Structure formats: C-alpha cells, structure tokens
Amino acid sequence: MTEQELSVRSKQEVSREEPTRPGRTYQPDVDIYETRDALWLWADMPGVDGTQINVNLADGVLTLEGRVALEDYKNLSPIYTEYSVGNYLRRFMISSDINTDEIKARVTNGVLELELPKTERAKPRRISVSTA
Amino acid sequence: MPLIRFSPDLDPVDGLLSLQRELGRVFESPFGSELGPSGRGVYPPMNAFSDREGYVLRMEVPGIAAENLKIETHGRTLTVSGKREIKTPENGSFHRRERDSGEFSRSLQLPSELDLSRAEASCKHGILTIRLPKKEEAKPRQITVHAV
Numbered sequence: 031m032t033e034q035e036l037s038v039r040s041k042q043e044v045s046r047e048e049p050t051r052p053g054r055t056y057q058p059d060v061d062i063y064e065t066r067d068a069l070w071l072w073a074d075m076p077g078v079d080g081t082q083i084n085v086n087l088a089d090g091v092l093t094l095e096g097r098v099a100l101e102d103y104k105n106l107s108p109i110y111t112e113y114s115v116g117n118y119l120r121r122f123m124i125s126s127d128i129n130t131d132e133i134k135a136r137v138t139n140g141v142l143e144l145e146l147p148k149t150e151r152a153k154p155r156r157i158s159v160s161t162a
Numbered sequence: 163m164p165l166i167r168f169s170p171d172l173d174p175v176d177g178l179l180s181l182q183r184e185l186g187r188v189f190e191s192p193f194g195s196e197l198g199p200s201g202r203g204v205y206p207p208m209n210a211f212s213d214r215e216g217y218v219l220r221m222e223v224p225g226i227a228a229e230n231l232k233i234e235t236h237g238r239t240l241t242v243s244g245k246r247e248i249k250t251p252e253n254g255s256f257h258r259r260e261r262d263s264g265e266f267s268r269s270l271q272l273p274s275e276l277d278l279s280r281a282e283a284s285c286k287h288g289i290l291t292i293r294l295p296k297k298e299e300a301k302p303r304q305i306t307v308h309a310v
Contacts, residue, residue: 053182064254111185141288
C-alpha cells in the first residue's frame with residue numbers, strides 16, 4: 031500500500047477579543063478521540079515547550095494555550111518564509127463529564143497530548159434486559 | 163539582504179508582533195524561486211534566516227522525533243525526509259481529525275556560498291533547525307589598514 035504524503039496547510043488565525051500583548055495568534059491542528067473511559071486530544075504546537083503551555087477546563091470549556099519562545103529568533107535575519115510564527119489558542123466545549131482531578135497532559139515533539147478521563151457517571155453502561 | 167536583525171530584548175512589549183512583521187516582509191522573497199522544484203507548498207514548511215555564520219533553516223515537524231528524520235546533502239542539494247505516525251488508543255473513535263500522518267521528502271537547492279558538508283541539524287519541540295555555514299572564502303574578511 032502506498033504511504034500517504036504529508037501536505038502543507040497554512041495556519042488559521044484566531045479572531046476573538048484582543049489579547050493584552052500585540053501579535054497574531056493561531057489555532058493549532060487538533061485530533062479528538064473518544065474511548066469508553068476517556069476523551070483524548072492531541073494539538074500540534076511546534077515551537078512550544080511544556081512550560082509554556084496552559085490547559086484549563088472550566089464550565090464545560092477546555093482552553094488550550096501555547097506560547098512560542100522569541101529567544102529562538104535572536105540574531106537571525108529572516109530571508110524567506112513559508113510559515114507564520116505565533117502563539118496558539120483553541121477552545122472546545124466538552125459535553126462529557128470529565129474527572130478534572132485525573133486529567134493528564136504531556137508534550138512530546140511540539141504535540142500536546144491530553145487524556146481527559148470520564149467520570150463513572152459519564153461512562154456508557156450496558157443495561158441487561160431479562161426476558162420473562 | 164535585509165540589514166535588520168531581530169532582537170527580542172530591544173522590544174519586549176511588541177517582540178512577537180515585530181517578529182511576525184519581519185517574517186511577513188520576506189514572505190514573497192526571490193530566495194524562494196531559487197530553491198528548485200521542491201519550493202513553497204511542499205511539506206514541511208520552511209523559514210530561512212541568515213546570521214553571521216551562514217544560513218539557518220527552520221522547519222515545522224510536530225510529532226516527529228529526531229530519529230525519524232533523515233537529512234542528506236549532495237553538492238548544493240539538501241534533502242530532508244521522514245515519516246509521521248499517529249497512534250491512538252484502542253476501541254475508540256475520532257470526533258475530529260485535523261492532523262495528517264504520512265511520509266515526506268523535500269529537496270532544496272541552496273546557494274553555492276554555503277558549505278553543506280558542515281551542516282548541523284537539531285530538533286526541538288517539533289522544530290527542525292539546520293545550520294549551514296558559509297564557505298570560508300565566502301565569509302567577509304577584515305583587511306588591515308597599514309599606516310605608512
């Protein structure tokens with residue numbers, strides 16, 4: 031089977047209330063996956079290290095934020111660009127009941143991985159039907 | 163070659179916006195047309211910079227570990243290739259799927275003043291940085307002025 035080839039997509043800018051600091055913010059590409067026990071989320075945030083990521087779940091809204099390090103560009107003169115550099119922001123409404131104390135977050139190679147375990151109440155229950 | 167060198171210390175408040183403006187200014191620069199057939203639009207997207215030593219190329223490769231990247235140089239051509247795999251836990255389903263998995267290979271024709279045999283590459287937080295020093299003879303030379 032031939033392998034799929036990766037393609038380039040330009041970053042989508044976030045338009046919302048203005049942040050206090052000037053500068054464009056972009057939406058990270060995200061995959062969301064659900065199993066019986068948890069909701070999983072992966073967000074591509076290249077250039078962001080773990081200490082610069084903020085994850086917040088409140089009132090059913092999950093907010094992901096990542097800041098890029100400007101020091102990486104010190105003493106460099108741009109001569110040609112194909113991609114924009116900026117901070118990342120994305121929000122999702124989470125409908126499942128999530129056990130917020132058990133949320134696990136991990137960053138590897140610029141990808142944020144979130145495991146949002148569901149509360150017992152939110153897990154699907156099989157109800158057995160007896161025949162009389 | 164632009165004379166402005168970006169420095170975040172000079173402008174802590176507007177630092178990010180200044181960087182974004184600088185990057186935007188060279189978006190359509192002619193450097194791109196000399197890259198060869200794998201120009202803009204081929205994965206991974208690349209930004210090119212210059213510093214005192216030579217060129218610095220940056221490519222966004224989130225989710226790809228250094229050991230899954232292969233970089234080859236041959237004459238004036240630099241080829242970056244690799245593979246991104248996306249693994250998911252079992253017995254679930256996707257609500258949203260925006261990230262791609264797959265292979266890539268991008269070849270670039272670089273200016274002859276660079277010494278590709280001394281290229282160095284490192285990968286951090288999903289960004290691949292390739293440093294390409296200029297050949298010795300292409301570097302600016304100081305000429306001493308003798309007082310007579």
